[in-house]
Amino acid sequence: MSLLEVKDLQVRVEEREILHGLSLTVNPGEVHAIMGPNGSGKSTLSHVIAGKPGYEVTGGQILFKGEDLLEMAPNERAAKGVFLAFQYPVEIPGVTTWNFLHAALNAQRKARGEDEISSPAFLKKVREVAKSLNIPQDMLKRGVNVGFSGGEKKRNEILQMALFEPAVCILDEMDSGLDIDALRIAADGVNALRSPERAMVVITHYQRLLNYILPDFVHVMSKGRVVKSGGKELALELEESGYAQFEDAA
C-alpha cells in the first residue's frame, strides 16, 4: 500500500479552481521533489494535504496509509504522521519553543493513545534531538520563532520534524530566504531524517536545493497540474531549459 496517494485532486479557493486534477503517489522511503513556477499551486497542494481551512476540495481524494485523509481533522492528520514544514513559520510570542513542542508532542501522543511524556523526559529528548541537528539549546528557551533568523526558523521546523517522527514530511520552499550555508545546514538536517519508513515531499522553485537533498522522483507542476514526472535528472533538465517549455503543456 502506498503511504500517500493523491488522486485526481481538484481544489477551489474562493470559487476559483487552483488544482485541476492532480495525482501523486508516494511510497515509504521515497523522496519526491515538486518543482514549479510561482503560482502553480504547490503551496495549495501542501495546505490541502495538511488540512488548512479555506480550501474546497471539489473532486478527487487523498489516501494516507489507505485511509481517507480528507475526512480527518488537521490535528488528527498530524498525530497520524503528516508533517508540513511551512514556507513561512509563524511567531508565537510568550510561548517558549520547548513548551510549545512539549504540548504538541503530548497532544499527538494522546491522540494515538500513548502515554504523555513528562517534563524531565521531554527535556532530555528535545535536547538530544537539538544536539544531533546542531541546534543551540538557547533556541528552545526563546518564544516560538520570535526574533529567529530565516535559517533558525527553518531549523526549528526540522527540529520538530525530528521530534515528531512523522511518516510523511512535506517541505514547502525550505530553501526560500536561506543563504548557501544555512541551506546546507538545513539540508543536512533533512537528510539525517531520511529513512526506509519515511517519505519526503520537497517543494521547491529552484533546482539548487536538490543538489543537497537528492530526490528519487521529480514532478513538474504548472497551472495546477503535474505536467511531467521523472527521475532526478529532470531537475537538471529544468535548470537548463526553464519552466517555459511546460507552460504550454499545462
Added chain:
Amino acid sequence: MPAVQETVERVRRIDVDQYRYGFETLIESDKAPKGLSEDTVRFISAKKDEPAWMLEWRLEAYRRWLTMTEPTWARVNYPKIDYQDLYYYSAPKPKKTLSSIDEIDPEILKTYEKLGIPLREVAVLEGVEPPPGGPPSANRKIAVDAVFDSVSVATTFQKELKAAGVIFMPISEAIREHPELVQKYLGTVVPTSDNYFATLNSAVFSDGSFVYVPPGVRCPMELSTYFRINERNTGQFERTLIIADKGSYVSYLEGCTAPQRDENQLHAAVVELVTLDDAEIKYSTVQNWYPGNSEGKGGIYNFVTKRGDCRGRNSKISWTQVETGSAITWKYPSCILRGDNSSGEFYSIAISNGFQQVDSGTKMIHLGKNTSSRIISKGIAAGKSQNTYRGLVSAHRKATGARNYTACDSLLIGDKCGAHTVPYVEAKNSSATFEHEATTSKISEDVLFYCIQRGLSQEEAVGLVVNGFVKDVLQQLPMEFAVEAQKLISISLEGSVG
C-alpha cells in the same frame, strides 16, 4: 508536562457548562430582612456588635448614598438594579460561637475543599509546576481568610502571624479589637463619599479582611482571602483594609467564586491599601465570579473600588489582576503616589467571553516628586463580549519628575466582540514623562493552523496563544496563583472559537 498543556488537560476533565464553581452549598443562613433602609444598616451593625462610632460612620454613608445617582459613564449596559429587592446581610447559621476551625460547619469546609482552598492549617506542599519562566516551586505557606456570603468563617495561621506581629483578621473583629487602627485608616483612601458603589459599601459592608504589618516586618507568608457568594439575591459588600507600616512588606491574594444562578447578583467591594515610608504591598486578584450562562443570563455585577495610597516616601503598591468572571466588571484599582519616590504598578489580564462586559483599568495619580508608575494591560475579548480598558495617568503641578509607562494590548477572538482603549492623560508640569503604547490584534488563522498542524486542537491552540499573550502579567502573580490563572484563562475561553 508544560503548564499550558496541563491547563488544557484539566479543563478537558471539567465537565460543566464552562463554570466549574457553580455549585450551591445547602446550609441554613441568618439573613437581614430584604431591602435597604436605616434599619438594615443598624441591623448589620448590631449583628457585628459594633461600637457606636462605626454605626454613625455607616449611617452617614447611607444618608449620603440616598442623595447620589448610579454612574453611567462606563461602557456597560445592564437593567436597572432594584436595591430594595436584595438581601444585604446573610450569614451561615452557626451552631455556636466558633473557637477553632474544627467547629466550622462541615458543609462550608466541604465547599472550600471543592474550590481547592486550604482552610486547614497545612502548608501548601503540592508540587505544582511553575509557569513558563516562573520561579521554581517552593514549599510556601498561605494564610487564608475565607468569607462566605457576608461573614468571615475562618482565618488560618493565626499563631504564626501573631508571632511576627502581623494582624490578619476579619474586619468585623478588627473593628472591635483594634478600633484605633481601623478608625485611623478606614475611609482615608476611599472616602465614604467617593462614588455610588463605594458609598453603598460603606453603609452596608458586612465583612472582609483587615491586615496590619508593623514597622520593619516582612510578612512571613502570603495572606489570602477567598470570597464566596452562596445565598440567593444577596449582595456581597466586602471591605478590605491593608496597612503596611514603615519598611514592611506584604503580599496579599484575593480569589472569588459564586454559584450559577439565573438572576444577577450584586457585588460591590471596597479595598483600601496604605503604605507608609519604604513599605510595599503586592495585591493580587483572581476574579472568577459567575459570568452568566451562554445566553447572557445571570452572572455577577461586579462594581468594585480598589485604591492604594503610597503615603510614605519610597513606598510601593502593586496591583495584579486576572479578571475572568462576572457578567459586568466595573473596576479600576488605582494608586495615589503621594510620597516622594513612591511607585505604583498595575498588571491586568481581563478576559471576556459570551455576553460579558468588562470596563476596567487603573488610575495613577502622581502627587509626590520623582514618582513612577507602570501599567501593563492585556485585554482578551471573545464571543459577543465587550472589553474596555479605561485608564488615567495624571501628574500634579508639584509632581516633578513623574514617570509613567503604559502598554495596553488587546486581542480579539472572533468578530462579534469588541475591544476599546480609553486612556486619559493629564500632566500639569512639564517634567513629567508619560509613555503610552497600545495595540489591538486578532488571533491569526495562520498561527492557529500552525499549532493545529503540530497536533494541538483548536481550543488548545487558542489557550496556548492567549497564555503567551498574557505571559508578562502572569509572571507577576505568586506562583500558585499563576497556575490557577492559566487554567482559568483556558476555561473561560472554551467555546470561543467555532
